Amino acid sequence: MRESRDKTRRRFLAAAGAASTTALAGCTSILGGDGSSSDDRPTLADFRGSGEIVSDRPAPGGTSIEDLPDLEGELSIYLGGGEGGRYTTLIDLLNQYYDDFEASAQTQPSSQLANVIVDEHESGTTQADVFWSVDAGSLAYVADNDATRDLSSDATSMVADDRFVTDQWAGVAGRSRAVPYNTNQFSASEIPTSVDGIATDDQFTGSLGWAPTYGAFHGFVTAMRQLRGDDGTREWLNNMLDQSPARYDSEYATVSQGITNGEVGLGLTNHYYPILVFASNPDAPLDLAFTENDAGALVNTAGASVLDGAGDPDLAELFVRHLLSAEAQEFLATRGFAFPMIEGVEPVGPLPTIDELSPPDIDLQSLSDVQPTIELLEDVGILS
Incomplete structure (x- = not known):
């Protein structure tokens, strides 16, 4: 919160309307030098949105997918919400990126899935590896009922703001x-x-x-x-x-x-x-x-946690880290217009940063x- 914040109310979307449509700038992550993919895997252009409102963006900073260990194996995700199908699209992109990885998602409202997870935990019948929720309240409810595992510092340290991460879950989209x-x-x-x-x-x-x-x-x-x-x-x-x-x-x-x-x-x-x-x-x-x-x-956040009883908790946590990769954060910022959770990725043009808000x-x-x-x-x- 900035005490010196300008109190004059400004028009945010008016500035975006003046933007020009240009080619994507600085698309270097997971791309060849000529702007084309070095293989058949998705490129940054596939992760990033399009149109005037996201034009002229620099290449995202942060940890690229290329710098993370490969996702390998099968993963079951309880997806709370889904944001109009955008979250399942991101899952599909990760499935396409890794030949030996297959994630599937069951989508229901976050509050309903939180209750399902707690019930399954108490009966010892956990059916998913990851809980990806659109709100922190559902993540907290599951964690409060001991249905999640601690995340390692490899995952939690990727989140730039301590308000949006705990030992049990990591925020991915503010x-x-x-x-x-x-x-x-x-x-x-x-x-x-x-x-x-x-x-x-x-x-x-x-x-x-x-x-x-x-x-x-x-x-x-x-x-x-x-x-x-x-x-x-x-x-x-x-x-x-x-x-x-x-x-x-x-x-x-x-x-x-x-x-x-x-x-x-x-x-x-x-x-x-x-x-x-x-x-x-x-x-x-x-x-x-x-x-x-x-x-x-x-200011709330969507986030993800590894469920207690996950079949492969290491794979589940690595998936959470992929949600905090530069490419995934660029996807969430430019397709869903969320506030990024990592350093090096900016919100879309007309939006203030989280630091400029007064929550x-x-x-x-x-x-x-x-x-x-x-x-x-x-x-x-x-x-x-």
Whole structure:
């Protein structure tokens, strides 16, 4: 958190719209000198996304796949979420890169898989080697129930920020809460720097959109409970209800349908949903802002752990290290617009770095305490 942070609200996506489409720059990792693959394996160009928003990027730093031991054998992954199929695409690329490696994934919501893992651990019937979850809360829940193995320093030292790694799991793709807004309805200076302003300012009455059944929203409310207690969180939720927010099935729909189409003026989502919409529609009247030092500025992470009972724990940990390779981090940054977890890989052009954000001081392990959040949302009348 930078105390000297410029308080002037800036437009992030406007800067991206001015970018030009050029050839990928500096693609040296896993490439031959002429920019072509030295064999039939995927190249950096296969890992990296495309389009204006990711043009002119330098070659990623960090540990290349070439510098890691080969993945060999079969691996079973419990994949919590999947981010619209992007995570399975990354798994497929690793399968293609190594002739003697085959990873398969079973995909369900992270919270459901976390319960499955704990049940299997307690009965001695663990069915997977790796748990790759879209949120730290599910990783923490599994670790708290002794269903994971310690990671070695070879894996944990790859993560640049201690907030996003423990002995039991390593963050692989960061995300921040954000406030996307319609630029035809609001200017950057009108967006509050706190979620309290959004919940109480009359100018937002009837102009808000949210997805209160969505898992990311539950993590946000859980963070608020940790910061201000149940009573303070209840007050905020009731204030939001007084604003008559429109409900959407997902936070992506909040942005793509609600804000972009002008149905609502702003919403509360993960930061990458506005980027995903903007990447496919640069003319959309869309931008995003970030609150400061509250639950609305929460920075969470997807991450991975090695399950206790894994058939080949060494292979499982090596897979986690591959998720933190330069190529995999470039994939997650340029295809899913996540915040990279390693040094040497930058977020996509319009995004600030994590260091430029002002997240609250909160232990991500505490986000595993989701059930009281569900009960509170039900009690207030937001969930039935």
